[in-house]
Amino acid sequence: MSYKSLLVHVDTSQAAERRLEFAFRLAQRFDARLSAILTLTQPEISSFYVMAGSADFLAEHARTNHERRELLERFFKAEAARTGVPTDWRVTTAYANEVVPAAARFADLVIAGQFDPNDPDSLVANQFLEHLILDAGRPVLIVPYTGTFATFGTHVVLAWDQSREAARAVADSLPIVRTAKQTTIVTLGAQGGEPPESRLPGADIAAVIARHAAEVAVDELPTVTAAEVGDTLLSHAADLGADLLVMGCYGHARWRELVLGGASRTVLKSMTMPVLMSH
Structure with a gap:
């Protein structure tokens, strides 16, 4: 047995690029296909309709999401071209606790990031890692939000x-x-x-x-x-x-x-x- 299909979960946190680099190194090591799923969080609009300035907040959130999405996609495609790893890229606004475990069942190994309490963008859903580990039916490799990990699995x-x-x-x-x-x-x-x-x-x-x-x-x-x-x-x-x-x-x-x-x-x-x- 080897890992031939990897899935990496991507969020808009500051650790996302390092996690992608790690995932590409793993894909090269096992000569595997790497699929990425970027989950974009959406504010609950009904919670903002009575708040002053809510329209500006929602517009700014949408703009930031769009910028991070484009940056991460460019980074992912550049790494794919550099490494020669076969890839798939997917973006969704669906609830992460449902869509990511479902996607994980089609992978040999899932790569996800540790929650960073100092980075709100790493909170993609309530108890996300817990749901992923318990619901995916696949092994989950969690990457800490700090560090670059020059060696792995030695x-x-x-x-x-x-x-x-x-x-x-x-x-x-x-x-x-x-x-x-x-x-x-x-x-x-x-x-x-x-x-x-x-x-x-x-x-x-x-x-x-x-x-x-x-x-x-x-x-x-x-x-x-x-x-x-x-x-x-x-x-x-x-x-x-x-x-x-x-x-x-x-x-x-x-x-x-x-x-x-x-x-x-x-x-x-x-x-x-x-x-x-x-x-």
């Missing part, structure tokens, strides 16, 4: 807890693992109240991965609280000098919101390297 850290989600993430990451110089499997001790045998050492999964990878190591970390799992994984991956973290994403729907597991929430918020998540 040292891969796999978070392993024997769960269905972790197994799915391992399988989804194999095209990267096969070309990595080093793969480290990280396991954590049993949580309080769990029997010790509920978390087995990573030797068994290491034997499976070793059939694909060049170098495989297992790091068995001490027990931490559930709230500390995400920070522990990020910290250990950084200490190893890793340039990709792979993990399963746990979550479910509750009323009108999606609820992610604590480790997933922490990693999405605090990530400093690309993270591949599968559900």
Whole structure:
């Protein structure tokens, strides 16, 4: 298996061009087709009709959207010409939480950006990444909003807890693992109240991965609280000098919101390297 169809989500944030550059490098690496979907947010006009100056605001928003759309499309086409990567470009004003997961189902890997709390343009929909990861049915590679990531997937850290989600993430990451110089499997001790045998050492999964990878190591970390799992994984991956973290994403729907597991929430918020998540 390899990634032959990539989908990159594009917004109008300041990190969009860096995300596109990253996506093109990945497409070149796997000799894949790269499709881009730019989602343009539209203000809810009914919310503005009683506000003074709302017409000027809406006009300015439309102008800014148009300028960013043209700039991003030119950038995308220039990168396609420079790299020779086959591409598709799509622009939509449909609701991102519906249109992007639907488009993702036709890709082998989806590339999206981390939410930047200091850039309003990175907020394309409520709980966008959560919806994408849980609804797409495809692995999602999240790129932090800061950094350029000159290397990627040379040292891969796999978070392993024997769960269905972790197994799915391992399988989804194999095209990267096969070309990595080093793969480290990280396991954590049993949580309080769990029997010790509920978390087995990573030797068994290491034997499976070793059939694909060049170098495989297992790091068995001490027990931490559930709230500390995400920070522990990020910290250990950084200490190893890793340039990709792979993990399963746990979550479910509750009323009108999606609820992610604590480790997933922490990693999405605090990530400093690309993270591949599968559900």
